Structures are given as C-alpha cells and as structure tokens.
Amino acid sequence: MASRLVASRTAYASSGSYDPWHNLAVEEYLLNHVAENEIILYLWQNDHTVVIGKHQNAWKECACKELESEGGKLARRLSGGGAVYHDLGNLNFTFVMDRKLYDLERQLHVLMLAVRNLGIEAEFSGRNDLTVEGKKFSGNAFCFKSKSAYHHGTLLVDTDMNKLARYLRVSKEKIASKGVDVKSVKSRVVNLASLNPEITIEAVKQSVKESFAQVYGEYSREIRFDQDSEEFRRLYQKYASWEWRYGETPDFDISFRNRFDWGEIELCLSIEEGRIKKAVVYSDAMDCDLVEDLTESLQEIPFRKDVIMERVSGIDAEERKSFVQDLLRWLDTRDI
Numbered sequence: 504m505a506s507r508l509v510a511s512r513t514a515y516a517s518s519g520s521y522d523p524w525h526n527l528a529v530e531e532y533l534l535n536h537v538a539e540n541e542i543i544l545y546l547w548q549n550d551h552t553v554v555i556g557k558h559q560n561a562w563k564e565c566a567c568k569e570l571e572s573e574g575g576k577l578a579r580r581l582s583g584g585g586a587v588y589h590d591l592g593n594l595n596f597t598f599v600m601d602r603k604l605y606d607l608e609r610q611l612h613v614l615m616l617a618v619r620n621l622g623i624e625a626e627f628s629g630r631n632d633l634t635v636e637g638k639k640f641s642g643n644a645f646c647f648k649s650k651s652a653y654h655h656g657t658l659l660v661d662t663d664m665n666k667l668a669r670y671l672r673v674s675k676e677k678i679a680s681k682g683v684d685v686k687s688v689k690s691r692v693v694n695l696a697s698l699n700p701e702i703t704i705e706a707v708k709q710s711v712k713e714s715f716a717q718v719y720g721e722y723s724r725e726i727r728f729d730q731d732s733e734e735f736r737r738l739y740q741k742y743a744s745w746e747w748r749y750g751e752t753p754d755f756d757i758s759f760r761n762r763f764d765w766g767e768i769e770l771c772l773s774i775e776e777g778r779i780k781k782a783v784v785y786s787d788a789m790d791c792d793l794v795e796d797l798t799e800s801l802q803e804i805p806f807r808k809d810v811i812m813e814r815v816s817g818i819d820a821e822e823r824k825s826f827v828q829d830l831l832r833w834l835d836t837r838d839i
C-alpha cells in the first residue's frame with residue numbers, strides 16, 4: 504500500500520451565517536487560500552436552501568418559484584453532483600486541502616468515525632452517498648483546482664423531509680435507476696436523529712471535529728478572515744447573482760437526454776444552417792471537467808453524427824475513457 508502524505512498543518516473554520524451565498528463564498532475563499540501541506544475542516548449550515556450542482560438546470564432540479572416565494576434561496580456550488588435541500592436540521596462539512604493531500608478514503612474515514620462514535624454504523628454507497636441500512640444521510644461532492652481541492656457534503660440530522668421532497672425535483676430516470684417508486688422518494692433518505700434521538704447538530708459537529716483531529720492531528724489554528732475584503736465581496740456577489748444561480752436558458756432546437764451509472768446528461772443544441780451554433784450540457788455528473796470538455800467539443804461544428812462522435816471521442820484523459828465510451832454508445836443510437 505502506498506504511503507500517505509501527512510499534512511503539516513490542520514485548521515478549523517466555521518460560519519455563523521445561515522446564508523448559502525455567504526457560506527459558499529467562504530468555501531471558495533478557503534479553496535483559494537489553503538496553505539501548502541494544509542488541510543482545513545470547515546463546518547457550516549444553510550437555512551431553507553436548495554443547492555444545485557455546477558452544471559445542473561435550476562428549473563428542472565428545484566421548484567424554484569415555490570422555494571423563493573416561501574422565503575428560501577437557490578444556490579449553485581462549484582462541485583458536480585445533484586441537488587440537495589438544506590435547513591437547520593442539516594450540517595454541512597468541507598475538507599479543503601492542498602491537492603496532493605486529497606485522500607477520499609481517509610476523508611470518508613473521518614465521517615464514518617464521527618457517526619460511529621454517535622452509535623451509528625454507516626457505509627459508503629454508490630458514487631457519493633453515506634448510508635445506513637440502505638438509506639442515505641449524506642451526499643458528497645468534489646472540486647479540484649490545480650493546487651487545491653475540496654470534498655464537501657451534507658449530514659442529515661433532523662431535516663424537514665416534507666420540504667426536502669417538496670422543493671427537489673427528481674427525474675423519473677434517476678428514480679428508476681435507484682429502483683424506487685416515484686411516490687416514495689422520502690424513503691431513500693434518513694435523519695440521524697431518527698436512528699438515535701439523542702443526536703443533535705451540536706453533537707454531530709463536535710463528533711466530526713474530534714474525529715478529524717484523531718485522523719489528521721490536533722488543529723494548528725482556527726481560521727479567521729476579512730469578510731469585508733474585496734475578494735470576499737466579489738465571491739459573495741458571484742454566488743448571489745442570477746447569472747451564476749440560474750444561468751443562461753436560450754431556446755434550443757433539439758435536446759438529447761440519458762442517464763448513465765455515473766450521472767445524467769442532457770445535450771441541448773441550437774442549430775443554424777446545419778451547424779451547432781450553441782451547445783449547453785446539463786448534468787449531475789461528479790466530474791465537472793468532463794461536462795465542460797463535452798460542452799466545448801460540441802461548439803460550432805456540423806450537426807452530423809460522425810462529426811459529433813469524432814469530437815466526443817477526442818475528449819482526452821485516460822481516466823475518462825469509460826465515460827467517453829458510454830457517451831459514444833449512446834450517441835450512436837440517436838437519430839442525428
């Protein structure tokens with residue numbers, strides 16, 4: 504087994520705000536400023552919020568009108584993956600680190616240890632879930648920059664499941680892939696407090712802090728930063744903006760949609776004089792770079808199957824080979 508790199512610095516950060524735009528701005532600020540050989544544990548909560556993945560279509564994933572008319576907020580994060588509902592019965596965690604310290608197994612061990620210390624045996628399931636007896640209490644997602652990375656997710660403690668089901672729009676294809684009836688979506692998730700009534704947000708927060716220190720060592724520092732700085736204000740404005748949260752929604756001439764084991768893909772194309780003038784890809788895939796490379800590969804090319812498949816097959820990186828092969832097999836069945 505390869506030896507693990509050891510962090511020379513560990514740090515802790517928390518937010519006293521329940522505003523998702525503020526909290527996501529803090530997260531990106533930490534991603535931009537994590538030190539060499541440092542890993543940071545950041546704990547935070549959002550109230551009455553739906554957070555969607557970087558490349559998701561807001562209107563298809565969230566009952567946006569109902570959410571906002573009832574005082575909620577829509578937020579879009581930097582990572583891939585699917586939509587989640589946050590309220591004060593949910594605790595969010597983020598491991599922010601020097602990229603060379605990224606170790607998913609070790610990071611998950613912190614979470615497993617934290618819930619085990621609260622009397623719950625959990626397992627990592629599927630592509631990004633922590634479950635108890637097949638029911639999900641945590642979804643995880645990831646973001647990678649050239650020199651830094653983060654792994655973040657949710658911990659359902661005492662979330663309002665009725666609101667979770669009310670605001671999230673789960674596609675029939677996704678439900679079918681899970682083998683779950685559309686009328687019983689709530690049965691897929693579980694609150695930790697329903698498994699042990701003594702579990703509270705504060706108890707989970709303390710347990711995660713302790714298990715992090717046990718795995719990575721005692722905290723070197725608690726992070727404080729200037730929320731009035733120009734950089735932080737700029738980040739907040741980005742996360743609060745309509746353009747970031749909802750994005751451009753032009754009229755498309757044609758769209759193709761499919762669900763793979765690794766996520767859902769929807770290709771939306773505007774065609775003019777036999778050429779693709781604009782391509783937008785919506786996806787809950789965890790690999791954001793794959794989605795962005797796919798989008799780029801379809802811009803300004805002839806609307807012909809052979810050309811489209813040639814461009815898709817040109818998406819590089821050995822670790823994406825199976826994804827690209829899935830896309831090519833699917834596209835080959837489409838009437839283009």
